[in-house]
Amino acid sequence: MEKQQEHWGSLPAWYLFLAAMGTSMFIIVAVTDMLGNQISAQINGWVSLVSFAMSSVGAMLLMLELTHKTKGYLIIARPFASILSFGGVIQSLYIPLVLVYASFFFNFIPWVGLVWLKMIVACLAILTGLLYVSYAGIELGEAKGRAFWNGGGLTCLFLINGAATGMAALILLMIILGYDGQAYTLAIKDLSVALLIAQAITVPGYVLGMRLSSAEEARQGADKLWRGDLSRSFWVGVITLGTVVPVIINLLFSSEYSLSLSSALILFGGIFFRVDFLRAAVRAALPGEERDEPSRKEIVELAATLESRWQEKARWLNRE
Amino acid sequence: MHWGLLINLKKCVGCQACTIACQNENALPSDLKYCKVAKVGPHGRYPNLTSYNITVGCMHCEDAPCVDGCPTGASHHRVDGIVAIDPEKCVGCLFCMLVCPYGVRQLNDEKGVVEKCTMCCERLDEGRVTRCVETCQLQARLVGDLDDPESEIVKQIHKQNAQPLYHHLGTKPSVYYIMP
Numbered sequence: 001m002e003k004q005q006e007h008w009g010s011l012p013a014w015y016l017f018l019a020a021m022g023t024s025m026f027i028i029v030a031v032t033d034m035l036g037n038q039i040s041a042q043i044n045g046w047v048s049l050v051s052f053a054m055s056s057v058g059a060m061l062l063m064l065e066l067t068h069k070t071k072g073y074l075i076i077a078r079p080f081a082s083i084l085s086f087g088g089v090i091q092s093l094y095i096p097l098v099l100v101y102a103s104f105f106f107n108f109i110p111w112v113g114l115v116w117l118k119m120i121v122a123c124l125a126i127l128t129g130l131l132y133v134s135y136a137g138i139e140l141g142e143a144k145g146r147a148f149w150n151g152g153g154l155t156c157l158f159l160i161n162g163a164a165t166g167m168a169a170l171i172l173l174m175i176i177l178g179y180d181g182q183a184y185t186l187a188i189k190d191l192s193v194a195l196l197i198a199q200a201i202t203v204p205g206y207v208l209g210m211r212l213s214s215a216e217e218a219r220q221g222a223d224k225l226w227r228g229d230l231s232r233s234f235w236v237g238v239i240t241l242g243t244v245v246p247v248i249i250n251l252l253f254s255s256e257y258s259l260s261l262s263s264a265l266i267l268f269g270g271i272f273f274r275v276d277f278l279r280a281a282v283r284a285a286l287p288g289e290e291r292d293e294p295s296r297k298e299i300v301e302l303a304a305t306l307e308s309r310w311q312e313k314a315r316w317l318n319r320e
Numbered sequence: 321m322h323w324g325l326l327i328n329l330k331k332c333v334g335c336q337a338c339t340i341a342c343q344n345e346n347a348l349p350s351d352l353k354y355c356k357v358a359k360v361g362p363h364g365r366y367p368n369l370t371s372y373n374i375t376v377g378c379m380h381c382e383d384a385p386c387v388d389g390c391p392t393g394a395s396h397h398r399v400d401g402i403v404a405i406d407p408e409k410c411v412g413c414l415f416c417m418l419v420c421p422y423g424v425r426q427l428n429d430e431k432g433v434v435e436k437c438t439m440c441c442e443r444l445d446e447g448r449v450t451r452c453v454e455t456c457q458l459q460a461r462l463v464g465d466l467d468d469p470e471s472e473i474v475k476q477i478h479k480q481n482a483q484p485l486y487h488h489l490g491t492k493p494s495v496y497y498i499m500p
Contacts, residue, residue: 067412067432074392085391144489145421288358
């Protein structure tokens with residue numbers, strides 16, 4: 001039956017995932033740099049470039065979702081008119097700032113020695129990055145008719161998951177760059193375990209809270225995740241493979257392979273988390289809307305079935 | 321001046337004349353409806369069954385989430401309270417469709433822009449009533465100025481205790497319903 005509920009496709013979910021992952025990864029290494037950790041000089045350039053690439057790909061995915069892509073600039077033409085345009089402006093500031101920050105770590109760049117300038121750029125990029133990862137939860141909260149997104153904890157969930165995926169991506173990058181045995185990598189691993197434990201409590205907690213909500217549409221959305229059509233990807237993808245299994249792996253093992261596996265699983269769970277939470281929120285059904293209308297495709301299929309049934313009957317009647 | 325619509329569900333028989341007239345007025349493709357008619361019920365237990373028809377279009381909310389959420393300003397309030405869409409500014413981000421609690425916005429695939437009921441603002445500007453009001457044979461629909469306490473629509477709203485749909489969402493709709 002034709003679904004009368006509108007929702008974004010999977011491209012915005014990928015955008016949210018890539019933006020949160022890339023930005024969180026950057027914030028971690030930029031803060032590490034500001035704290036004076038020596039490893040920053042070796043990794044921050046590459047990590048920032050990857051963060052730049054992630055955020056840019058995410059932004060391009062969002063542009064692909066527009067029906068009039070050439071008019072996409074209009075989104076930032078009124079910077080504070082809506083939360084979406086605010087996000088667009090923040091994104092437009094963050095992406096070049098990260099690229100500029102990355103440039104301070106490559107010796108062929110003329111301004112590589114200007115540490116004070118690098119710190120200013122880092123501060124600005126961290127600030128815009130924090131706004132960038134936070135605004136998604138606020139943006140979804142704008143949908144008054146979709147009570148599943150109206151919970152105050154949604155932004156926190158997005159921040160926790162974003163930070164966990166950022167750490168997972170950072171660990172993978174550290175392994176690729178050959179820093180897997182470093183104390184810094186192991187510290188990030190321990191932090192990610194703490195975040196994943198928080199995620200294992202808060203994500204089902206949020207869904208359970210919504211199941212007990214007074215708003216019918218919030219309960220419907222939560223039920224889709226708890227035991228409905230999204231329950232498999234939620235319980236298997238987000239909770240089991242994306243949260244619990246990586247915690248167990250990270251607590252029991254610390255080899256390069258186990259770190260890679262757990263990080264890949266966290267990223268896998270992060271994608272499912274964004275897709276599931278975008279799809280779960282249903283709008284308050286209007287009176288009479290529960291009567292689903294057949295879609296054109298279903299009418300065509302029904303007509304084809306009827307036609308073949310008629311043909312069968314005709315053959316049976318004319319078999320002599 | 322604040323245009324509003326009153327729909328009397330006690331009179332509506334679900335003939336869909338308003339839907340067709342609206343499609344004609346706005347030259348819409350057959351699968352695009354600014355004014356949808358749905359049958360509610362039957363509810364209850366035999367022989368005490370209730371069933372009625374409801375027409376749903378844009379509610380032209382005073383505190384419209386679509387206007388607040390539109391990043392380009394394509395969705396906007398006219399001075400007379402009608403929520404309008406500027407197709408030149410619409411980039412098709414579909415955020416307004418997502419935040420509209422009534423689900424009345426639709427993407428016109430041919431034009432690539434989001435569309436919805438305009439409350440026939442051109443007709444109202446010319447001093448005529450909306451096409452759906454003009455078409456409804458049972459006079460189940462009434463358009464008027466919600467700011468004028470002497471207008472027929474305001475009198476009927478008070479007399480019949482008409483209510484908007486889902487007013488608890490706080491969007492302050494300009495479309496009122498007389499429930500059966």
